[in-house]
Amino acid sequence: MFLFGVWILYPLTLFISSKLHRSDCYYVNNILPVTVIIAAYNEEVNLVKRCENIFLQNYGSDIEIVIASDGSTDGTKAVVTNLKKQYKNIVFIDIHPQKGRSNAHNEAILQASHEILIFTDAETIFEADCISNLVKPFAKNDVGFVSGTLKYMNQGINVVSESVGLYWKFEMFLRRVETSLGLYATGTGACCAVRKSLYKKIPATGDVDFITPLDVVLKGKKCVHSDAAVAWDELPKTPEQELAARVRMTSKNIHGTLTRWGFSSLIKRPMYTLSIFFHKIGRWLTPFFLISLFVSNSFLVTNSWLYVALFLLQILFYLLGCLGYLGIRFIFSSQIYSFLLANIGFFLGVLKAVL
Numbered sequence: 001m002f003l004f005g006v007w008i009l010y011p012l013t014l015f016i017s018s019k020l021h022r023s024d025c026y027y028v029n030n031i032l033p034v035t036v037i038i039a040a041y042n043e044e045v046n047l048v049k050r051c052e053n054i055f056l057q058n059y060g061s062d063i064e065i066v067i068a069s070d071g072s073t074d075g076t077k078a079v080v081t082n083l084k085k086q087y088k089n090i091v092f093i094d095i096h097p098q099k100g101r102s103n104a105h106n107e108a109i110l111q112a113s114h115e116i117l118i119f120t121d122a123e124t125i126f127e128a129d130c131i132s133n134l135v136k137p138f139a140k141n142d143v144g145f146v147s148g149t150l151k152y153m154n155q156g157i158n159v160v161s162e163s164v165g166l167y168w169k170f171e172m173f174l175r176r177v178e179t180s181l182g183l184y185a186t187g188t189g190a191c192c193a194v195r196k197s198l199y200k201k202i203p204a205t206g207d208v209d210f211i212t213p214l215d216v217v218l219k220g221k222k223c224v225h226s227d228a229a230v231a232w233d234e235l236p237k238t239p240e241q242e243l244a245a246r247v248r249m250t251s252k253n254i255h256g257t258l259t260r261w262g263f264s265s266l267i268k269r270p271m272y273t274l275s276i277f278f279h280k281i282g283r284w285l286t287p288f289f290l291i292s293l294f295v296s297n298s299f300l301v302t303n304s305w306l307y308v309a310l311f312l313l314q315i316l317f318y319l320l321g322c323l324g325y326l327g328i329r330f331i332f333s334s335q336i337y338s339f340l341l342a343n344i345g346f347f348l349g350v351l352k353a354v355l
Contacts, residue, residue, distance in 0.1 A: 002289050006282035011170075014177040021181055030139035033062040034131060034193070035112035036120060039104035040067055043122035044075040050122050051083050051090065057131045064089045068108040071098025102202040102211075115196045119208050124190040125232045133229035134193045144198045144221030145213050147175070147184075148191035148229030166335060167342065174279055175225040183275040184223045185213045191231035195221075206256035210280075214260045217272055239325075239341060246345025251352040254284055287347035 036054050040047065047067065054065055067090065069076045080092045091111050095104060109117065116135055120126070130148060137143045149172060178184040189209035200215040202208060213223045236242040257280060266273050294314055300307040323330050324337025 002282070003286060003293075006278055006286060010278040010282070011174060011177075014174065014181065018177040018180045029132075030136045031059070031061045031132075032116050032135055032138065033064070033114040034059075034116045034118050034135060035064045035066055035114045035196075036118045036131075037105060037108045037112065038065065038067045038120060038122055039070055039101045039108070040072060040076055040122045041070045041098070042072050042074040042076060044072075044079045046122040047076065047079050048083065050120075050124070051087060053125050054120075054131075055087055055089075056128075057126060058128045059131045059135075062089065062114070063131070064091065064113050066091045066093065066108045066111050068093040068095060068104035070095050070101065070104040100204050102204055102206050102208075105208055106201050109196065109199055112196060116193055117196050117199060118193045119189060119191075120231070121190045121233070123233065126191070127230040127232070130191065130229050130231055133226050134191070137224050137226060138193070138195065140222075142222050143224055144195050144216035144219065145187065145223040146193045146229070147187035147209075147213075147223070147225050148231055149225075149227050150188045150191055151230060151232050152235045153232050167338060172225075172227075176227065178275060178279070179223075179225040182222060183271060184225055185217050185272055185276060186210055186280065187213045187223065188231075190233055191229060203256070203259075205252055206260070207252055210253050211256045211260055214257065217269065218260075218265065243341060243345050243348075246342055247349045247352060250284055250346050250349025253280065254350060255353045257281070284346045284350050287343040288350075290343065 038047075038050065043050075051065060055063060057063065065087070067080055069080070069092070072094075077092070077094055080090065084090045084092065093104075093107050093111060095107060105119065116138060118131060118134060134146050134148055137146045150168070152168070175184060175186070187209040189207055192209060192212075194208075194212050194216065198216050198219055198221060199212065202211050216223055236245055257276065261273070261276065294311075297307060297311045297314065301311050317336060318340070320331060320333045321336040321340040324333035324335070324340075
């Protein structure tokens with residue numbers, strides 16, 4: 001029942017509720033000076049293209065870029081020095097020794113000149129109107145955080161990237177309907193914006209995409225998802241890279257979410273709590289329920305044919321996942337493999353967070 005609630009009932013309930021609930025998601029043009037923050041580690045090959053992409057945006061106001069180099073050992077500093085000769089609105093922070101992405105963001109905020117802060121990565125590419133569409137929602141005073149739509153240039157190169165891309169589409173659907181219901185409380189680190197006055201220092205175990213939205217909600221402001229603010233990135237190219245990324249994101253996310261949200265918010269903001277639980281925590285706990293379901297079912301197969309049928313379905317499910325691992329496409333085998341790979345990441349990430 002838990003798995004059904006997390007993966008089917010919750011999305012279905014959101015979808016139906018969003019159709020019944022009329023929300024005003026129209027945003028007028030809103031041109032404000034912005035500071036774009038890039039936390040960089042050994043990004044000399046990406047920074048020229050990244051800065052050009054940002055300064056060529058279709059945007060009618062001042063754009064400042066703050067690049068925080070987190071212990072880079074390549075030519076990042078030299079590249080930025082040359083960029084500063086070409087663009088006047090670049091600020092460089094050279095951090096040594098390496099202290100992590102969250103510290104780089106914290107340091108960058110101190111140097112930011114403008115109220116609207118946009119976070120992105122060195123390898124990300126914004127579409128021409130991305131910044132404009134990120135800023136539009138801030139015309140409403142109750143909006144404190146805006147997250148864009150991340151798309152992938154290398155989706156479909158293999159079964160992992162293809163299936164992860166499908167998973168990401170499901171994630172975008174959830175964000176869209178949660179926004180329409182006023183329950184959105186997460187973000188995309190490569191493409192998001194926040195009011196500087198609402199930013200709170202992020203701990204080493206946190207990140208701007210999942211800590212900052214919670215801070216905004218706790219201060220009584222809304223988070224919204226913008227379909228029109230489109231950025232492009234690349235999916236992990238191998239299963240090993242995808243697994244490592246999932247473990248890392250889960251371990252940081254679960255610790256940061258639980259500590260930042262706190263016990264008092266469970267009572268003060270029950271609807272947000274339910275959304276956070278089903279959207280995030282429920283997914284992280286999914287592998288533990290899958291394991292318990294399989295083990296308990298194995299002890300009950302002799303009690304009823306229903307238990308036998310359920311057990312055989314589980315075996316079939318995992319066998320299809322194995323076919324996906326071998327690259328054999330057969331009855332959603334690649335999608336099931338991707339789902340299982342993600343859940344291995346969830347499992348290891350939760351253990352890493354609590355141990």
